[in-house]
Amino acid sequence: MSFRATVLTLYPEMFPGALGLSLAGRALERGDWSLETVQIRDFAADRHRTVDDTPAGGGAGMVMRADILARAIDHASPQGDPRPRLLMSPRGKPLTQAKVRDLAAGPGAVILCGRFEGVDQRVIDARGLEEVSIGDFILSGGEPAALVLLDAVVRLLPGVMGNEASGEEESFENGLLEHPHYTRPQEWEGLPIPDVLTSGNHGRIARWRRDEAGRLTAERRPDLLAASQPRMK
Numbered sequence: 100m101s102f103r104a105t106v107l108t109l110y111p112e113m114f115p116g117a118l119g120l121s122l123a124g125r126a127l128e129r130g131d132w133s134l135e136t137v138q139i140r141d142f143a144a145d146r147h148r149t150v151d152d153t154p155a156g157g158g159a160g161m162v163m164r165a166d167i168l169a170r171a172i173d174h175a176s177p178q179g180d181p182r183p184r185l186l187m188s189p190r191g192k193p194l195t196q197a198k199v200r201d202l203a204a205g206p207g208a209v210i211l212c213g214r215f216e217g218v219d220q221r222v223i224d225a226r227g228l229e230e231v232s233i234g235d236f237i238l239s240g241g242e243p244a245a246l247v248l249l250d251a252v253v254r255l256l257p258g259v260m261g262n263e264a265s266g267e268e269e270s271f272e273n274g275l276l277e278h279p280h281y282t283r284p285q286e287w288e289g290l291p292i293p294d295v296l297t298s299g300n301h302g303r304i305a306r307w308r309r310d311e312a313g314r315l316t317a318e319r320r321p322d323l324l325a326a327s328q329p330r331m332k
């Protein structure tokens with residue numbers, strides 16, 4: 100069974116979007132993964148197909164209604180569906196490469212995209228939605244976040260990436276940022292490629308790359324080093 104994504108959204112036209120091109124797009128055409136969108140508005144009950152209402156307790160903005168979202172979720176992901184149900188949300192656990200690997204190894208995902216101020220808490224609790232954030236900033240809707248999450252997952256699916264090895268050397272895969280890259284020309288604007296990389300000495304090259312990765316990580320993301328350090332007794 101290939102990875103099956105179902106996205107619940109008020110803007111199904113945003114999909115597959117960027118995922119219809121390049122690596123992910125070719126994989127979609129081949130059937131290495133599938134993408135279905137569900138228009139949340141189709142589950143509204145009134146003539147105007149309203150999906151939101153004013154926040155209880157007052158304040159700005161609108162909130163997506165629990166009853167309508169629940170109908171959409173139950174339609175897209177009936178009981179027994181083994182796929183995790185995700186809600187894109189700035190309040191969620193920040194997405195990591197480890198989580199992306201986890202998802203890619205599973206049967207797929209049901210992804211709810213929020214809009215307005217967000218969704219009624221009761222549907223998050225009652226339908227066991229797992230909140231996932233793509234970073235500490237606020238988007239206008241969950242759709243770009245869902246595209247980001249799916250892009251990261253799809254490139255890890257078997258057969259999607261041409262060169263499987265490159266997946267394991269990326270930033271974050273070993274708790275480090277990746278070393279710098281260079282390619283021809285040998286000299287550009289007076290700047291040469293570091294000698295070691297053209298030395299042909301694979302041991303030295305590997306060591307240089309490890310050192311550079313360590314240096315960059317210490318400089319830019321000391322939090323990653325701290326997280327991968329074994330705990331002191």
Ligand code: SAH
Pocket residue numbers: 186187188189190211212213214215216217218231232233234235236237238239240241242244
């Ligand atoms: N009032 C909310 C923000 C709502 S933004 C708050 O302060 O937490 C509208 C929708 O965009 C959210 O429901 C969510 O689905 C999506 N969204 C916004 N920022 C996001 C982020 N960083 N990661 C994932 N989804 C996000």
